[in-house]
Amino acid sequence: MKKKVLSAILCAAMALSALTGCTSVAPAPAGAEASAEDAGSGDASADSGEIYMFISSPEYADAINTLIEEYKNVAPGVTINYETTQNDYPTLLKAKLNSGEVPDIFSSTSGKEIDTYLEYSYDLSGEPIMDTMDPAVASAMASTANGGTGCYGFAIKGNYFGVVYNKDIFEEAGITEFPETVSALADACEKIEAKGYKPFTTGFAEWWVFKHTYQSFVNAAADAAGISTAELVAKFEKGEAKVSDYPELYENYFAFLDNAVKYGDAKPLETDLSSEEAAFANGEAAMMLGQGAWVEADCLAINPDLKIGFAGYPVTEDAAECKVISGSDQALHVSKDSANLQTVLNFVNWWYTSDYGKAWFTEVAGVVPPIVSDAPSDFEVIKQGSALSAEKGSGALAICYSTDSWHQTCGQILQSYIAGTITKDEACKQIEEQWAAIDGAK
Amino acid sequence: METLVFTLPALFLVTMMMYIPFLMSGYYSLTEWNGIAKEPVFIGLANFRELFGSGSSFAGTIFFTLNYTLFFMVFSNIFALALAVALAKKFRGANVFRGLFFVPYIMSMTIVGFIWKFIFMKGFEKLFSLTGLGFLNLSWLGDPSLAFYSVAFVGVWQSLGFYVVLYIAGLKAIPEDILEAAVVDGATPMQKFFRITLPLLGPSVTTCIFMSLTNGLKVFDIILALTKGGPGKATYSTTMQIYQEAFTNNNYGLGSAEAILYFIFVLITTQLVLRIMSRREVDL
Numbered sequence: 106m107k108k109k110v111l112s113a114i115l116c117a118a119m120a121l122s123a124l125t126g127c128t129s130v131a132p133a134p135a136g137a138e139a140s141a142e143d144a145g146s147g148d149a150s151a152d153s154g155e156i157y158m159f160i161s162s163p164e165y166a167d168a169i170n171t172l173i174e175e176y177k178n179v180a181p182g183v184t185i186n187y188e189t190t191q192n193d194y195p196t197l198l199k200a201k202l203n204s205g206e207v208p209d210i211f212s213s214t215s216g217k218e219i220d221t222y223l224e225y226s227y228d229l230s231g232e233p234i235m236d237t238m239d240p241a242v243a244s245a246m247a248s249t250a251n252g253g254t255g256c257y258g259f260a261i262k263g264n265y266f267g268v269v270y271n272k273d274i275f276e277e278a279g280i281t282e283f284p285e286t287v288s289a290l291a292d293a294c295e296k297i298e299a300k301g302y303k304p305f306t307t308g309f310a311e312w313w314v315f316k317h318t319y320q321s322f323v324n325a326a327a328d329a330a331g332i333s334t335a336e337l338v339a340k341f342e343k344g345e346a347k348v349s350d351y352p353e354l355y356e357n358y359f360a361f362l363d364n365a366v367k368y369g370d371a372k373p374l375e376t377d378l379s380s381e382e383a384a385f386a387n388g389e390a391a392m393m394l395g396q397g398a399w400v401e402a403d404c405l406a407i408n409p410d411l412k413i414g415f416a417g418y419p420v421t422e423d424a425a426e427c428k429v430i431s432g433s434d435q436a437l438h439v440s441k442d443s444a445n446l447q448t449v450l451n452f453v454n455w456w457y458t459s460d461y462g463k464a465w466f467t468e469v470a471g472v473v474p475p476i477v478s479d480a481p482s483d484f485e486v487i488k489q490g491s492a493l494s495a496e497k498g499s500g501a502l503a504i505c506y507s508t509d510s511w512h513q514t515c516g517q518i519l520q521s522y523i524a525g526t527i528t529k530d531e532a533c534k535q536i537e538e539q540w541a542a543i544d545g546a547k
Numbered sequence: 548m549e550t551l552v553f554t555l556p557a558l559f560l561v562t563m564m565m566y567i568p569f570l571m572s573g574y575y576s577l578t579e580w581n582g583i584a585k586e587p588v589f590i591g592l593a594n595f596r597e598l599f600g601s602g603s604s605f606a607g608t609i610f611f612t613l614n615y616t617l618f619f620m621v622f623s624n625i626f627a628l629a630l631a632v633a634l635a636k637k638f639r640g641a642n643v644f645r646g647l648f649f650v651p652y653i654m655s656m657t658i659v660g661f662i663w664k665f666i667f668m669k670g671f672e673k674l675f676s677l678t679g680l681g682f683l684n685l686s687w688l689g690d691p692s693l694a695f696y697s698v699a700f701v702g703v704w705q706s707l708g709f710y711v712v713l714y715i716a717g718l719k720a721i722p723e724d725i726l727e728a729a730v731v732d733g734a735t736p737m738q739k740f741f742r743i744t745l746p747l748l749g750p751s752v753t754t755c756i757f758m759s760l761t762n763g764l765k766v767f768d769i770i771l772a773l774t775k776g777g778p779g780k781a782t783y784s785t786t787m788q789i790y791q792e793a794f795t796n797n798n799y800g801l802g803s804a805e806a807i808l809y810f811i812f813v814l815i816t817t818q819l820v821l822r823i824m825s826r827r828e829v830d831l
Contacts, residue, residue: 196794199582221583221797310689310777374689374778375668510796521779524691543796 153182154445156452159201159208160187160437161194164399165261168470175461176452183448209443210453215245215436216505217544219257223248226257227441232450234259234457237476242433245505258436259453262472265415265490266317266397266502267429269404272412274302274391283416285424287357294368297391305369306390308381309523312516314395319515320503321418322358325426326351327501338506344541348533357420359522359529365394366523374520386411398473398486415489417500429493432502433475511543575803582799594804604780605805608788609812611695615784616763618699623710623759624752626703631714632740645715649708656705660772663701664688667773691781694774698782702769706762710755717751718744753824760820764813785809 166189173185188208190197198211202225213222229235235243235256246258270283278297284290294304308314327337330351340346349355370376370384382400384390386407393400404411417427443449456462457476466474473487482488493499504512515536522532576594580587598605634645651659667687675683687697721744729739745752767786770776776783776791783791789809793802 193794199794202583221581224583224585312775312777372668372686372689375686376689380668508797513791513795517777517779520777521691521781524689524778524781526691526779526781 152180152445152448152451154184154448156183156185156210156445156449157208158185158187158210159198160189160210160212160261161191162212162261162435163189163191165470165472168465169261171469172456172462172465175465176455179455179459180448180451183452185452207440207442209440209445209449210437211440212435212437213258214505214509215242215258215260215433216502217249217508219246219248219436220250221508222438223250223257225438225440225442227439227443227446227450228255228257229259229439229453230254230256233454237457237463237478239263239433239475239477241431241502242475245433245502246436258438259457260433260436260475262435262466262470263431263433263475264398264473265429265431265486266320267415267417267486267490267493269385269393269396269400269486270414270416271385271388271391272414274300274388275414278302278391283414284419285416285427286419286422287360288422290419291364294364298368302388303369303384303390305365305392305394306376306381306384307365307369307373307394308376308378308396309365309370309373309520310375310377310380311395312513312520313509314378314381315516315519316504316507316512317395317397318361318418319354319358320430321420321428321500322353322361323503324428324430324500325357325420326353328426329353329421334501334503335506338503341537341540342507342545344537344545346537348536349530353421355529355533359532361418361420362519362523369394374524383407398484398490401484401486402471413485415486416493417497425497428497428500429490430500430502431473431490431494432499432505434502434505507540507544511540514539514543572803572806575800576807577804578800580799581797582793583797587800590800594801595808597801598804598808604783605785605788605808607780608783608785609809611783612764612766612785614695615699615702615766616760619702619763619766620756620759622699623703623706624755627707627710627755628714628748630707630711631718632744634711635715635718645711648711651705652708654705656768657772659701659705660769663697663704664773667697688774689778691778694778694782698770698773701773702763702766705769706759710759713755713758714748714751717748721747749827753821756824757817757821760817761813764816 166187169187169189173187176183176185194212198208198213201208201211207225211222211225213219219226229246238256238259242260242263243256246256246260247253248255248257268283274297275281275283275293278293278300280293280296284293297304323337324334327334330337332340337346337351366373370380370390376384378400381393381396382403385393385400386404388408388411401413404413415429417429419427439446439449439453456465463474463476463478466472466476466478467482471482471484473482473490482491490499518527518532518535518539521527522529527535575587577589577591578587579590579593597603630648634641634648671683671687674680685693687693725743725747726739729743734742765786766784767790770782770784770787774782776787785805786809789802789805791802792805793799796802
């Protein structure tokens with residue numbers, strides 16, 4: 106009998122604890138709202154409360170923790186809960202949004218995804234942060250659904266996309282200038298191969314490597330057609346454009362892929378980012394495709410003596426089209442329904458406008474600053490990238506006109522093309538259909 | 548009274564974690580929702596119509612999953628049974644070997660996936676340079692026709708230990724006297740196995756086939772770790788397709804519709820197999 110009673114009690118206790126577990130999602134402290142109104146003046150030192158920051162890009166975790174430490178001196182009353190993850194950030198974010206636990210600061214990609222999270226994002230226009238934000242970054246934060254207005258995010262970093270190459274190998278092969286046309290590139294590959302090096306390492310196992318390569322070709326196709334990249338992408342989304350109408354895509358890009366496979370890794374679809382970095386840093390391969398500013402630190406960690414060069418993709422026979430691409434491919438949003446919005450805004454404004462915050466980008470995080478700044482950088486890709494864009498101009502950040510859903514599908518289509526399971530024309534047909542299906546209409 | 552109270556906590560948790568989410572995804576399958584917007588839009592059966600339309604890749608992933616499941620069921624059961632027969636005998640180190648085969652099963656699928664990814668990519672390369680054996684130089688994860696076998700092989704390798712344990716338990720339950728009687732009657736070892744051991748293993752076989760069927764149909768993490776469904780869409784299982792549609796493509800409604808369809812599909816398949824298997828069992 107005793108046992109029965111005991112188990113009944115245990116059952117009840119377990120059921121109860123399960124219940125309380127579900128209800129313990131605590132709402133924001135009641136005091137937070139009041140303090141947000143008090144702090145309307147924008148004076149951060151009087152702020153109090155919590156900022157919940159849930160963002161991707163864990164590679165900057167150390168730098169952001171340093172930033173948060175520094176902010177404690179400015180606003181002692183503010184606690185910043187910083188959380189980051191590498192894997193599956195979008196899924197985790199969606200789970201949080203749906204359970205009503207909207208982070209005060211959260212990330213997405215820039216451009217098209219700004220609209221996806223529009224309902225949750227605060228329009229930063231008119232905030233002090235806009236005074237220092239790089240216009241190229243700000244343009245990727247506008248909402249196309251609202252007619253290209255507003256600024257619904259800010260960036261941790263700008264970025265450079267292009268070919269990362271090994272200067273020593275180029276020198277050994279007797280190539281003094283980086284090839285800027287398709288035929289010059291083919292020549293260079295012959296010379297490099299003759300010296301016993303692999304001309305390319307491709308990373309084609311990663312779907313995102315493809316988007317970083319084809320965006321230069323999309324830009325060239327738009328230029329040749331006399332329209333903007335955004336207009337060209339819109340035409341594909343509406344299903345009005347055909348890949349075969351644009352020789353830059355139909356001929357040049359597929360020839361580029363064929364060459365990358367011919368002169369590249371022995372097992373192209375098995376080479377992922379880390380194998381690509383290893384092949385490049387160990388001096389086996391002369392050029393790295395689909396990468397940009399973010400690989401430099403990793404490669405130097407493997408081989409500190411590496412002499413890194415950086416240039417745009419040779420996409421046509423016109424050397425002027427060989428441009429690096431700059432811009433910001435990710436965005437941090439401020440939740441517009443934040444319980445202590447002003448506290449969050451003060452932090453964000455301080456990040457972009459204070460002397461410490463401005464210097465943080467280059468000195469602590471070591472990134473391409475997303476702000477108007479002439480601070481020098483130690484990184485070769487950033488130095489050469491900014492020199493090249495000053496000299497020849499930089500291409501539009503075409504990847505941000507489409508969602509990653511589309512880029513991932515396109516990467517899979519191109520992988521099938523490289524694997525030989527589909528022909529070039531089949532690949533083009535799938536690209537036309539899927540682009541309209543995924544990014545069109547909705 | 549007692550039965551009710553005792554099952555209540557479990558019932559409560561299962562309701563919270565399984566039934567309610569199931570009903571919710573039933574509702575979401577009738578909506579157009581990206582998983583982010585505050586209000587889903589009700590669109591009736593349009594999602595299901597899209598899945599049966601021509602452009603959908605859903606059917607292709609079902610085909611892959613069925614292939615995988617078949618491969619997985621056949622090989623994990625055959626190998627597990629063979630190993631179990633060998634390991635059920637009493638010999639020195641039998642326990643050690645049983646342990647060895649069980650170790651992969653207690654490791655997380657993701658870790659097993661990453662270990663094998665490393666073996667396929669770096670290990671094989673090194674072995675090729677040492678031995679010169681041609682098959683080691685194939686692109687096991689990068690070639691669409693080979694990737695299927697790599698994924699299925701790792702799946703079988705990982706879960707083999709589990710089925711071995713089930714079969715050993717089944718073998719131990721077979722009364723020795725029947726086997727001895729068969730020997731006295733002059734049965735060969737082959738006859739002993741196929742006429743006595745295998746029929747009496749019926750319940751174990753049913754359990755193992757059923758478990759391998761559901762595990763095969765649920766395959767997800769091992770593929771994600773090894774190939775991410777690539778190259779192209781060569782190793783895309785239905786579970787990955789649902790995940791991709793709902794979370795990557797932001798079509799939560801369509802993803803839910805796929806999940807519901809797949810649920811019905813799995814329900815029918817498993818019931819059919821269970822019906823067939825239990826009809827073949829024999830009693831002593």
